[in-house]
Amino acid sequence: MSAALRPETWIKTTPAGLYCLPGDFYIDPLRPVARAVITHGHGDHARPGNDRVLATPGTIAIMQERYGEAAGGSLQPLRYGEAVTAGGVTVRLVPAGHVLGSAQIVLEHRGTRVVVSGDYKRRADPTCDPFEPRNCDAFITEATFGLPVFRHPPDSQEIDKLLHSLALFPERCHLVGVYALGKCQRVLALLRRGGYEEPVYLHGALIKLTELYESLGVRLGPVLPLIGITRDTLKGRIVLAPPGATADLWSRRLPDPVVAMASGWMRVRQRAKARGVELPLVISDHADWDELTATIDEVAAEEIWVDPWPRRGARPPRDQKGPPSPRAGARRLRGGRVNRFGPSPSSPDWIRGSAGPSLSPLTRGEGLLPCSPSPRLRGEDRGEG
Amino acid sequence: MNRFAALLDALLFTPSRNGKLRLMQEYFATAADPERGWALAALTGELAFDTAKPSQVRALAAARVDPELLEWSYDFVGDLAETVSLIWPETVGAAVPVPSLAEIVEQLKRASRTEVGQLLEPWLDALDATGRWALLKLVTGSLRIGVSARLAKTALAEWGGVEVDRIEEIWHGLAPPYRPLFDWLEGRHPAPDTGDLPTFCPLMLAQPIEDSELEGLDAADYLAEWKWDGIRVQLVARGSERRLYSRSGDDIGAAFPEVLAAMPAAVMLDGELLVLRDGEVASFNDLQQRLNRKTPTPKLLHDYSAAVRLYDILREGTEDLRGLSFAERRRRLESWYAREPQPGFDLSPLVPFANWDELRALRDGARERGIEGLMLKRADSTYVSGRPKGPWFKWKRGALTLDTVLMYAQRGHGKRSSFYSDYTFGAWRGDELVPVGKAYSGFTDEELRRLDRWVRNNTVQRWGPVREVSPEVVLEIAFDSVHRSTRHKSGVAMRFPRIHRIRWDKPVREADTLEELEKLLS
Numbered sequence: 001m002s003a004a005l006r007p008e009t010w011i012k013t014t015p016a017g018l019y020c021l022p023g024d025f026y027i028d029p030l031r032p033v034a035r036a037v038i039t040h041g042h043g044d045h046a047r048p049g050n051d052r053v054l055a056t057p058g059t060i061a062i063m064q065e066r067y068g069e070a071a072g073g074s075l076q077p078l079r080y081g082e083a084v085t086a087g088g089v090t091v092r093l094v095p096a097g098h099v100l101g102s103a104q105i106v107l108e109h110r111g112t113r114v115v116v117s118g119d120y121k122r123r124a125d126p127t128c129d130p131f132e133p134r135n136c137d138a139f140i141t142e143a144t145f146g147l148p149v150f151r152h153p154p155d156s157q158e159i160d161k162l163l164h165s166l167a168l169f170p171e172r173c174h175l176v177g178v179y180a181l182g183k184c185q186r187v188l189a190l191l192r193r194g195g196y197e198e199p200v201y202l203h204g205a206l207i208k209l210t211e212l213y214e215s216l217g218v219r220l221g222p223v224l225p226l227i228g229i230t231r232d233t234l235k236g237r238i239v240l241a242p243p244g245a246t247a248d249l250w251s252r253r254l255p256d257p258v259v260a261m262a263s264g265w266m267r268v269r270q271r272a273k274a275r276g277v278e279l280p281l282v283i284s285d286h287a288d289w290d291e292l293t294a295t296i297d298e299v300a301a302e303e304i305w306v307d308p309w310p311r312r313g314a315r316p317p318r319d320q321k322g323p324p325s326p327r328a329g330a331r332r333l334r335g336g337r338v339n340r341f342g343p344s345p346s347s348p349d350w351i352r353g354s355a356g357p358s359l360s361p362l363t364r365g366e367g368l369l370p371c372s373p374s375p376r377l378r379g380e381d382r383g384e385g
Numbered sequence: 386m387n388r389f390a391a392l393l394d395a396l397l398f399t400p401s402r403n404g405k406l407r408l409m410q411e412y413f414a415t416a417a418d419p420e421r422g423w424a425l426a427a428l429t430g431e432l433a434f435d436t437a438k439p440s441q442v443r444a445l446a447a448a449r450v451d452p453e454l455l456e457w458s459y460d461f462v463g464d465l466a467e468t469v470s471l472i473w474p475e476t477v478g479a480a481v482p483v484p485s486l487a488e489i490v491e492q493l494k495r496a497s498r499t500e501v502g503q504l505l506e507p508w509l510d511a512l513d514a515t516g517r518w519a520l521l522k523l524v525t526g527s528l529r530i531g532v533s534a535r536l537a538k539t540a541l542a543e544w545g546g547v548e549v550d551r552i553e554e555i556w557h558g559l560a561p562p563y564r565p566l567f568d569w570l571e572g573r574h575p576a577p578d579t580g581d582l583p584t585f586c587p588l589m590l591a592q593p594i595e596d597s598e599l600e601g602l603d604a605a606d607y608l609a610e611w612k613w614d615g616i617r618v619q620l621v622a623r624g625s626e627r628r629l630y631s632r633s634g635d636d637i638g639a640a641f642p643e644v645l646a647a648m649p650a651a652v653m654l655d656g657e658l659l660v661l662r663d664g665e666v667a668s669f670n671d672l673q674q675r676l677n678r679k680t681p682t683p684k685l686l687h688d689y690s691a692a693v694r695l696y697d698i699l700r701e702g703t704e705d706l707r708g709l710s711f712a713e714r715r716r717r718l719e720s721w722y723a724r725e726p727q728p729g730f731d732l733s734p735l736v737p738f739a740n741w742d743e744l745r746a747l748r749d750g751a752r753e754r755g756i757e758g759l760m761l762k763r764a765d766s767t768y769v770s771g772r773p774k775g776p777w778f779k780w781k782r783g784a785l786t787l788d789t790v791l792m793y794a795q796r797g798h799g800k801r802s803s804f805y806s807d808y809t810f811g812a813w814r815g816d817e818l819v820p821v822g823k824a825y826s827g828f829t830d831e832e833l834r835r836l837d838r839w840v841r842n843n844t845v846q847r848w849g850p851v852r853e854v855s856p857e858v859v860l861e862i863a864f865d866s867v868h869r870s871t872r873h874k875s876g877v878a879m880r881f882p883r884i885h886r887i888r889w890d891k892p893v894r895e896a897d898t899l900e901e902l903e904k905l906l907s
Contacts, residue, residue, distance in 0.1 A: 148450060149458045149471035151514070168411060169404070247802050256800065267471065268462050269397065269518075274850075276802050278398050 007138040023089035039118025040102035058101020096120035097131035099182030114138045122291040126189040139301035144286040152288040158281045159194040173234040175257035177243035185213045188220040199224045203241035231255045390519035397530040400799040409540035422562025423486045428537035434493040436526035437501040470517035481511035545570030550587040553634045558582040583623040585634040587770035591777035609736040612758045615659035647729035655697035666755025696733040707768035758782045784863040788896045791858040794840040805840040813898045819875045827883035859888035
């Protein structure tokens with residue numbers, strides 16, 4: 001990599017989000033912009049109101065479903081692997097394995113390659129294309145679960161837990177909290193894979209996206225809306241609902257529900273307890289610690305930038321002394337890369353941005369502020385876990 | 386071990402009693418001996434070995450993972466055992482066999498505290514994350530999964546089709562892994578014979594009674610005693626063994642060595658454990674200083690000396706007195722006590738009365754500290770374990786009440802998780818409301834629905850799961866007594882506060898002041 005083309009000279013962090021200077025576009029912008037490249041359809045990445053949007057056909061379909069006319073002035077689909085060029089920058093979308101349509105953004109400019117991972121995971125997911133690692137000079141990675149306590153168990157084990165509980169409490173209904181996009185459809189697919197053929201009941205907020213998945217060829221088995229269903233019908237059944245609905249007025253219509261939640265945050269018991277979850281299911285669409293570290297090794301990038309925690313941007317800088325967020329652990333990844341679990345090769349100083357030349361502007365900028373989730377579950381509030 | 390760990394994990398997350406019972410029953414039915422016996426011992430707190438210190442556990446982890454990442458993870462997770470269980474690197478394709486709970490317990494029993502650390506390491510390598518968590522909880526000495534010994538025994542009894550009291554009776558004559566117990570419950574052998582061991586006899590309990598219900602009863606059939614505000618205990622001395630049992634059958638002798646030391650031989654007694662100073666009953670708060678402490682310091686022993694006020698005798702020498710009438714047992718208790726007076730023991734006096742009105746006057750006039758009301762016992766009642774309807778009643782003094790203002794509400798648990806059912810209420814101090822307590826009972830389902838709706842429509846601010854509401858509703862709170870407390874902002878704490886009435890009609894300015902509450906301090 002020549003000195004003139006260090007990534008920070010053409011990829012900038014701005015208040016509106018990550019900006020590609022020569023290409024004049026933003027990636028997952030935080031506020032409406034003229035040109036946006038969108039990694040995937042979750043609300044903290046795909047926002048409405050941009051003039052021109054470039055994304056995979058799947059992501060565009062999801063944005064249209066969610067935002068209608070507001071999805072963007074013009075929507076340009078780009079299939080995985082195909083390239084477009086803007087201002088001397090070649091843009092490719094490569095599967096990220098996060099949700100349907102999710103993509104990494106591969107940017108090439110005068111011989112350097114930068115990959116913006118978006119959100120991703122590495123394990124198999126029947127509802128979307130698998131992550132494809134791309135060698136690059138700089139890898140800008142998500143790090144939702146960037147602490148080594150986050151290791152997601154095999155999905156089948158978690159689905160078995162749900163099915164076992166269903167057998168043990170046949171007179172109760174099992175209410176599983178799932179995000180509307182991705183998690184809902186993945187849990188359905190995993191249930192089918194686990195041999196569960198019964199109809200699954202869906203909260204109204206989950207229906208349209210599930211239908212969209214079906215229309216795009218993802219088979220999810222029989223699902224039913226809850227309209228006109230009696231309490232007794234739901235005994236021994238599985239109901240999926242958005243996380244917020246599981247402990248509120250809406251859930252009163254259900255017969256003595258066992259409240260489950262499918263999320264990577266469920267790995268930490270006290271967090272699950274605090275949400276009143278009775279059956280935590282560690283099913284995540286994000287890379288866990290092992291996947292993050294393996295991916296970082298695999299892409300063989302000279303620079304690793306860690307996506308800053310406060311995605312929504314509007315919040316003021318946090319107190320420096322707060323507890324570290326999982327993302328802080330991901331920053332640590334760089335220090336511990338050579339010998340991950342051995343003694344740390346560099347002093348903690350690098351966290352504060354005074355270490356080696358490979359530190360990126362992004363790391364330096366936010367390294368001063370150990371952005372932390374509050375003791376409450378900020379994770380769920382922000383990104384989709 | 387992984388099976389047992391999965392059980393602990395499920396119990397931790399299951400809020401309902403019935404759910405917990407079902408989980409334990411499924412486990413007892415499907416786990417093998419001696420594994421399930423050791424599991425039962427763990428659930429009932431009967432495992433005894435030198436526990437590991439948290440620092441040992443932390444050191445083990447620090448040798449395996451980056452210490453800084455360990456610290457950050459610990460900060461994030463907030464519980465050391467859980468952090469270490471999650472962060473412990475999985476040994477890929479480990480050939481280490483998963484240890485059984487029996488194996489783990491056997492080895493721990495033989496190990497000294499310093500050796501525990503070395504034992505742990507290979508186990509941590511062999512177990513899965515839940516297994517590691519359960520192991521670390523076990524060796525650091527606290528499960529905290531919301532299961533009492535009683536609940537575990539109840540699960541066992543329901544699964545085996547016997548009364549839980551049958552298990553309580555023989556429990557202290559058994560030892561882990563309880564093979565004879567499982568043999569009996571699965572119908573292979575008769576009930577284990579505990580012979581001459583000083584086992585617990587489940588207590589006879591009283592029903593509550595209201596003033597209005599007394600009219601149907603003949604005063605001449607009953608004897609009365611004061612109802613003391615302490616804790617119910619059973620004292621058992623057999624051979625050279627002496628035991629002090631709590632109401633639920635827990636052996637609490639170690640916490641009250643002075644009582645154990647003063648206990649006479651060859652007798653089984655029923656009484657109230659109290660802190661006494663110069664013959665006066667100290668407040669329940671004083672007794673609380675002694676409760677939940679496994680071993681008291683000399684200073685505690687001196688400042689909060691415990692004594693037992695006796696009211697029944699169940700066995701004398703080898704003679705079982707439970708079949709005698711209460712009046713007869715009382716005579717035996719008095720004559721026994723006359724022969725063997727002991728320091729640290731006295732008799733709870735009978736309260737003579739001619740009719741209910743006279744007794745009511747006595748009850749309402751009793752201002753002595755430590756009296757909660759009266760016990761009424763049929764003179765002809767034999768001693769029957771459990772809570773039979775009719776022979777014994779507790780007749781509590783009318784509760785105190787205070788008009789307070791609803792300040793905060795929080796959602797409940799389990800079936801109430803969609804309802805704002807936990808209420809914090811306050812009293813006036815000048816123009817300011819000071820929280821004085823929290824209540825989550827005393828209302829009907831209909832009232833709960835109305836309060837829940839009101840809370841949702843009148844929220845002024847949210848603090849995580851807590852909603853602050855506009856101060857507009859007066860709650861009339863009933864409570865048994867009020868004490869000084871350094872833990873509460875108001876400086877006072879109520880005992881058994883519950884919602885007596887919801888005064889939708891009453892203006893909040895007419896609610897009571899903190900001063901008025903302080904006047905009720907006992």
